[in-house]
Every structure is written in C-alpha cells, then in structure tokens.
Amino acid sequence: MHCDKWGVSMGIDDLKAKAMERAMQFMQSDKGQEVMSDPRVQKAISQVFQTSMAMRAQVDGLKKTVADQLNLVAKDDLREMKRELDRMKRKITRMEAEAQGAEEALPEPPKRAPRRRKDSGADE
Numbered sequence: 001m002h003c004d005k006w007g008v009s010m011g012i013d014d015l016k017a018k019a020m021e022r023a024m025q026f027m028q029s030d031k032g033q034e035v036m037s038d039p040r041v042q043k044a045i046s047q048v049f050q051t052s053m054a055m056r057a058q059v060d061g062l063k064k065t066v067a068d069q070l071n072l073v074a075k076d077d078l079r080e081m082k083r084e085l086d087r088m089k090r091k092i093t094r095m096e097a098e099a100q101g102a103e104e105a106l107p108e109p110p111k112r113a114p115r116r117r118k119d120s121g122a123d124e
Helices: 012-028 030-036 039-069 075-105
Strands: none
16 A cells, blocks of 8 residues: 555555556647657657567466466356356357247147056956
8 A cells, every 4th residue: 555645545556547647748748849859768668568568468378378377267268158158158049039939830739538557466
C-alpha cells in the first residue's frame, strides 16, 4: 500500500489510476505536447511498450513451465477447460432437444392387453 500526501492509503489500482490521470493531464498541456513531439521520446516510449510486452510473454511462458513441472493447472488451462465444458453443455442441451422432438414425432406404440398370470401349478 502507498500513502498519499494526506496519509490516506491507496491500493495499486488506485495508484495506477492516479498516475494515468496525471500523465493525461501532462500530455494535454503545452509542455507535454512539446515533449511528446520529440522523436527521441516517441522512440523511448515505443521501446518501453515493446520491452513490457516481451517481458510479459516471457513471464507467462515461465509460469506455464513451472505449472507444468509442478503438475499444476494454469489460469489459461482453466479458462480453456471452462470454454470446452460450456460447449459440451450447449451440445448436450441441443441433442436433448432434438431427441425430445424426435420422440414426440414418433407414433404411439399400440397398447397391449395385460398379460395373464400363469398358475403356479398347485391344484386345489
């Protein structure tokens, strides 16, 4: 947690939101426009984003490797399993509806007379 100048604690999401707000304010100012128009700054920002994406991909790969080695399920695997389960549920529902429709389309079988019971063979 981070405390602002009044001693109020802020979560990481609050901190990110505040930083974005300040960055947007700066970029809308005349000085911000001047700085952002510099090709060196543009190149540096581009490199930051590329590095960030590369690091994220590397970390995701490492997480998957560790999860596989420890025989754990990763979030991506769970997400894929949930999607597959949802697909299967929809398919079952569709097949049940088709089967119900097919049953309703069949003619009623003829009714049989009740069977007679055989005598147990005991004479009285």
